[in-house]
Amino acid sequence: MIRLEKRAQPSKVWTYATPLLAVVLTMLAGGLLFAALGKDPVLAIRTIFYEPLFGQHASFYLPQLLVKAAPLVLIAIGLSLGFRAGIWNIGAEGQYIIGALCGAGVGLAFYPTESVLIFPLMVIAGGLGGWAWAMIPAILKTRFGTNEILVSLMLVYVAEKLLIGMSLGLMKNPEGFGFPGSRNLAHYPSATSWIDQSLGLHWGVAAALIAVIAAYILLTRHMLGFNIRLAGQAPRAARFSGVNPNRLVVFCLGTSGALAGLAGLFEVAGPTGSVTDSFNVGYGFTAIIVAFLGRLHPVGILLAALLMSLTYIGGGIAQSQSELQLPAAAIQLFQGMLLFFLLATDLLTNYRLRLTRGATA
Amino acid sequence: MQKRTLLKGAVAALALAASPAFAESHGGEKTKVGFVYVGPITDGGWTQGHHHSATEMLKELGEDNVEMVYQENVAEGPDSERVMTQMALDGADIIFTTSFGFMDPTINVAAKFPDVKFEHATGYKTAPNVSVYSARFYEGRAIQGTIAGQMTKSNVVGYIGSVPIPEVIRGINSAYIHAKKVNPDVQFKIVWIYDWLDPAKEADAAKVLIEQGADVILQHTDSTAPLAIAKEAGNVIGFGQASDMYEYAPSPRVSSIIDNWAPYYTARVKAVMDGTWETTNTWDGIGPGMVGIGEITDAVPADVKAQAEEMKAAIAAGTYHPFTGPLKKQDGSDWLAEGEVADDGTLAGMNFYVEGIEGDIPQ
Numbered sequence: 001m002i003r004l005e006k007r008a009q010p011s012k013v014w015t016y017a018t019p020l021l022a023v024v025l026t027m028l029a030g031g032l033l034f035a036a037l038g039k040d041p042v043l044a045i046r047t048i049f050y051e052p053l054f055g056q057h058a059s060f061y062l063p064q065l066l067v068k069a070a071p072l073v074l075i076a077i078g079l080s081l082g083f084r085a086g087i088w089n090i091g092a093e094g095q096y097i098i099g100a101l102c103g104a105g106v107g108l109a110f111y112p113t114e115s116v117l118i119f120p121l122m123v124i125a126g127g128l129g130g131w132a133w134a135m136i137p138a139i140l141k142t143r144f145g146t147n148e149i150l151v152s153l154m155l156v157y158v159a160e161k162l163l164i165g166m167s168l169g170l171m172k173n174p175e176g177f178g179f180p181g182s183r184n185l186a187h188y189p190s191a192t193s194w195i196d197q198s199l200g201l202h203w204g205v206a207a208a209l210i211a212v213i214a215a216y217i218l219l220t221r222h223m224l225g226f227n228i229r230l231a232g233q234a235p236r237a238a239r240f241s242g243v244n245p246n247r248l249v250v251f252c253l254g255t256s257g258a259l260a261g262l263a264g265l266f267e268v269a270g271p272t273g274s275v276t277d278s279f280n281v282g283y284g285f286t287a288i289i290v291a292f293l294g295r296l297h298p299v300g301i302l303l304a305a306l307l308m309s310l311t312y313i314g315g316g317i318a319q320s321q322s323e324l325q326l327p328a329a330a331i332q333l334f335q336g337m338l339l340f341f342l343l344a345t346d347l348l349t350n351y352r353l354r355l356t357r358g359a360t361a
Numbered sequence: 362m363q364k365r366t367l368l369k370g371a372v373a374a375l376a377l378a379a380s381p382a383f384a385e386s387h388g389g390e391k392t393k394v395g396f397v398y399v400g401p402i403t404d405g406g407w408t409q410g411h412h413h414s415a416t417e418m419l420k421e422l423g424e425d426n427v428e429m430v431y432q433e434n435v436a437e438g439p440d441s442e443r444v445m446t447q448m449a450l451d452g453a454d455i456i457f458t459t460s461f462g463f464m465d466p467t468i469n470v471a472a473k474f475p476d477v478k479f480e481h482a483t484g485y486k487t488a489p490n491v492s493v494y495s496a497r498f499y500e501g502r503a504i505q506g507t508i509a510g511q512m513t514k515s516n517v518v519g520y521i522g523s524v525p526i527p528e529v530i531r532g533i534n535s536a537y538i539h540a541k542k543v544n545p546d547v548q549f550k551i552v553w554i555y556d557w558l559d560p561a562k563e564a565d566a567a568k569v570l571i572e573q574g575a576d577v578i579l580q581h582t583d584s585t586a587p588l589a590i591a592k593e594a595g596n597v598i599g600f601g602q603a604s605d606m607y608e609y610a611p612s613p614r615v616s617s618i619i620d621n622w623a624p625y626y627t628a629r630v631k632a633v634m635d636g637t638w639e640t641t642n643t644w645d646g647i648g649p650g651m652v653g654i655g656e657i658t659d660a661v662p663a664d665v666k667a668q669a670e671e672m673k674a675a676i677a678a679g680t681y682h683p684f685t686g687p688l689k690k691q692d693g694s695d696w697l698a699e700g701e702v703a704d705d706g707t708l709a710g711m712n713f714y715v716e717g718i719e720g721d722i723p724q
Contacts, residue, residue: 057450064443164555168525169724177485178712179526184465271439277524277555278462281436316444320395320432321451328401328434 003354004347014349015295021348022341023307029341030334039324047324048314048334061313063200067271068309071096073208073302074263075287077215078256080296084219085231087252091137091152092260093284094159095130099261100268101166102129104275107191108171108182118190122265123203130261131254133159138253142246148253160280167277186273193270204266208302211259215298228252260284293342311335392455392634394418395448396431397441399460400558406583406603407557407620408433411459411482413604414622421627426634437462445470449477455633457626458482460557461526467491478638480629482622483528485709487640494625497646498528499535499708500676501618502579503683504654504669505600506539508616509547509577511665512598516546519570521563521580521587522553525723527711529581534715535683536579541717543668549718550575560586571597578613588613598660605655616669617655624650644705647677684708689716 027049031041052061075092082089089095103126110118137151171182185191195201219225231238231248239245263283272279290308294300315331318324396415400408412431419429430448435441441463448456449470455478458467464484471479471491479491487493509518518540522529533551540547550573552566563582567590570578578599580587585606591597591613601607601617608614625643632638645651654673657666675681686697691714697703714722 057447060446060450067439067443164723172724177527178710179461179485180524267439271442273465276437276462278437281438281440312440313443316432316440317447320430320444320448322428322430325430328432 001356003356005352005354007350007352010349011352018345018348019293019303019342022338022345025341025345026334026338029337033330033333033337034326037326037330039326044318044324044326047318047321048311048331050314051317052310052313055317061317063198064313065306065309066200066205067202068312069302069305070202070204070208071263071267071283072287072290072305072308074204074211074266075256075260075284076291076294076301076305077208077211077298078259079287080291080294080298080301081215081218081228082252082256083232083291084296085228085248085252086235087249088149089134089137089152089253089256090149090288091134091154091156091284092256092287093280093282094152094156095133095257095260096264096267096284097156097159097163097280098133098264099126099130099258100264100279101163101171101275102126102261103265104171104182104185104268105166107185107188107269110190111183111188114190116190119193119203119269122191122269123262126265127258127262130264131258133261134253134257135250138250141253142249148249152253156284163275163279164277167275167279171275173274180277182275184273185269186271191269193266202266202270204263204270207262207266212298212302219298224251260287289339293339307338308335311338391426391428392630393428393430393451393453394630395445395453395456396429397435397444397448397456397458397460397463398431398433399435399437399462400433400583402431402433404558404583405585405606408459408583410603410620411457411622414620414626415457417623418626418630421623422630422634427630435463438466442466442470445479446473449474453477455480455630455638457629461524461528478629478633487642489640492629492639492641492643494622494641494643494645495528496620496622496651497644498618498620498652499531499683500646501652501654502532502535503539503676504673505579505616505618506536506541507543507669507672508600508657508661508665509536509579510540510542510544511668512615512661513540513544513547513575513577514596515574515576516544516548517574518547518549518577518579519567519573519575520549520551521566521570521578521582522551523557523581524555525553527709530711530714530722531708532581533718534711537718538688538715539672539683551718551720553723554582556582558583560584563587564590567591567599585609601655607655610656611658612660614655614658615660616657619653619655621650621653644709647673648679690714691716691718 027045031045034044035041079089079092103122106122106125137148140146140151141148167180173181173183193202193204227243231243290304294304318326319328398408402408402412419427432444435444445456457480459482461483464481464486467479467481468486468488471488475490481493483495484493520533537549550570552569554562554566556562563584564586567578567587571594576597578587578591580602583603588599588609591599597613598615599613601614603620605617605619606614657669682702684703686701687699688697690696
C-alpha cells in the first residue's frame with residue numbers, strides 16, 4: 001500500500017528532477033502508444049526529439065525552434081507574473097491579435113514609405129494595443145469586481161471578429177484580387193521584424209530573451225516582484241504589508257497584455273507576414289501551458305517553450321516521413337501526455353511516497 | 362538514300378544508348394510526392410477529398426514509382442512554411458498545398474527550392490516552379506440550386522458560407538440564380554462562419570438557418586455537421602460537400618458536389634516523372650471530371666432529378682454556362698446582357714452578389 005505524506009518543505013531535488021522524469025515517462029508511454037499503432041517506437045521518439053536538434057537538416061530546424069518558441073516565451077512570461085499573484089489572464093490570444101492589428105495597421109498606413117522610424121512605431125503600437133485590450137478586464141475588475149478570467153477570455157472572440165473584419169475590409173490588400181488578407185509586411189523592408197530569416201532571428205526572439213532576463217530580475221531583485229509573489233502566496237499578509245491589490249491587477253494584466261501584443265506584432269511582421277483571418281493559431285492558449293510547464297519561472301518558461309516547440313517540429317517530421325507517417329492526433333496525444341506526466345510527477349515535489357505494510361483493505 | 366539510313370542508324374543507336382540510362386535514372390529512385398493538408402484526413406470533406414485523390418494517384422502510378430508523404434492539420438502561416446520546407450529538404454520532387462491560406466508560404470518556399478515543383482490549390486500566385494489549380498465548383502452549385510429551388514416548401518434556402526472569397530461568392534450566386542429560375546419565390550439566407558472546417562460552428566449555423574425557416578441547407582464548409590443537424594430536424598435536406606457524404610443518403614443528403622482531384626494529381630506527378638512539368642493555371646469543371654455530382658437520391662422527385670441531370674450533361678458538354686445573361690448585380694446594375702457568358706477573369710475575382718440576394722458580402 002502506498003501512502004502520500006506531505007513534505008514540510010517542497011523538495012529541491014524533485015523540483016528539478018520532475019520535468020526530466022516527466023519527459024522520460026512521456027517517451028515510454030508515447031513509445032507504447034506508437035508501438036500500438038504499429039509504428040517503430042524507437043524511430044518515432046528519435047524522430048521527434050533527435051531529428052530537429054542533431055539530424056540531417058538540423059541547420060533548418062534549429063532556427064525554426066526559435067521562431068516557434070519566441071511568441072510562446074513572450075506571452076508566457078507576461079502571464080506568469082499574473083499567475084504568481086493569482087491574477088488570471090486567460091485572454092492572451094486576444095491581446096496577441098490586437099497587438100498584431102495595431103502594429104500592422106501602423107506599418108500598412110506608411111506603405112510604401114521607407115524609414116527607420118516605421119518599425120519602432122509599429123512596436124510601440126503593438127505593445128500599446130495589447131496593453132489596452134488587457135486594460136478592459138483590468139479596469140472592469142478593479143472598478144466593478146468582475147471576473148478577469150471570463151472577461152479576458154470573452155474578449156478573445158471579440159478580437160477574432162475584429163481580425164476577420166480587418167482582413168476582409170480595412171486592411172485588405174488592394175492588389176489581392178478580392179481575396180482576404182493584408183499586404184505582406186515581411187516583404188516590406190521598413191516594417192519587417194526579420195533580422196535574419198535563415199537563422200530564425202527576428203526582433204521577437206530578441207524581445208523574448210530580454211523579457212526572460214527582465215522578469216528574472218523583477219521577481220528576484222525588485223520589491224514589486226516580491227509583492228507579486230506575496231500576493232499570490234499570502235493575500236492577507238500582502239494586504240497588511242500595504243500591497244495595493246488594484247495596482248497589482250493593473251500592472252500584471254497590463255504587462256501580460258503588452259507582451260502578448262508585442263508577440264503578435266513581431267509575428268505578423270515576420271513569420272506570418274500578413275493580417276489574415278487565420279492569423280492566430282492559439283499561441284495565447286498554448287502559452288498558458290508553457291507558463292505552468294516552466295513552473296512560472298522565467299528560465300523554466302524559456303526551456304518549456306523550447307520543449308513544446310521541439311515536440312511540434314519533431315512531431316511534424318514524424319508525421320510527414322513515409323516510414324513513420326504518424327497521425328496528427330497521435331502527436332497531439334503525445335504532447336498531452338507530456339503535460340499530464342509533468343503535473344502528475346509534480347506531486348513528488350510536495351509529497352513523499354511511503355510504502356506501508358499490513359494495510360487490510 | 363545512304364545518308365538517310367546512316368541517320369536512321371545513328372538515331373537508333375542514340376535511342377538505344379539513351380533508353381537504359383533513362384530507365385536507370387527513374388528505376389533507381391521513386392518520385393517523392395508531398396501533400397500539405399489544412400484539416401485532418403478524416404474530416405469527411407475537403408481534406409478527405411484531397412487525400413482520397415492522392416491515394417488514387419498513388420494506386421494509378423504504382424507504389425514502385427511513387428513515394429507519397431503527407432502532413433495533416435497544418436495551420437496556415439509560418440507552420441505551413443516549415444512543413445513545406447521540411448518536405449522539400451526530405452527530397453520531395455513535387456508538393457501539393459491544398460488550402461488557400463498556404464498561398465504565400467508556398468511562394469516563399471518555392472523560391473528557396475527552385476528544383477522542387479509546387480502546386481497550390483485555389484490560389485492565384487504562380488512562379489516558374491509553382492502552378493495553381495482549382496475546380497469550377499460553381500457548375501455543381503447550378504445543379505444544387507436547381508434541386509434546392511424545387512425541393513424547398515418554405516421557399517427559404519439556408520447557405521453556410523465559409524470565408525468570403527470569390528470561390529464562395531461564385532457558389533452562392535450560381536446556386537441562387539438557378540434556384541430562382543425554377544422557383545421565383547425562393548429566398549436565400551446566408552450565414553458566414555469564417556472557417557473552412559469547424560463542426561461546432563457549422564452545426565450552430567445550420568440550426569440558426571433551420572430556425573429561420575430554411576428547409577434546404579447548402580454548405581461551403583467541410584464537415585458533415587450540417588447534415589447531422591438536418592437529419593435531426595427532420596424535413597430538412599442538404600448536400601454533400603467536397604466528399605460524397607453518402608452516409609447521410611438518401612436523405613438529408615440528396616446529392617453532393619465531389620471534388621475529384623485524382624486525374625489532375627496523376628497527370629501532374631506523371632509530368633514530373635517525364636520531365637514535362639510546366640507552370641500551369643488549371644480551372645476544370647464537370648466536363649474534365651474535376652467536379653463530380655454525387656448520386657441524386659430518390660428523395661428528389663423524378664422530374665427534378667431528370668432536369669438536374671440534363672443540366673449536368675449540358676454543362677459537361679459545354680453547351681450551357683451557369684453564368685449566362687441576362688443577369689444583374691445586386692445593386693441593380695447590368696452585368697451580363699442576354700445570352701452573354703461571364704468571362705473567367707470576372708469570375709475569378711467575383712466580389713458581388715447577383716440581383717435578388719439579400720444582405721452584404723462581409724468586408
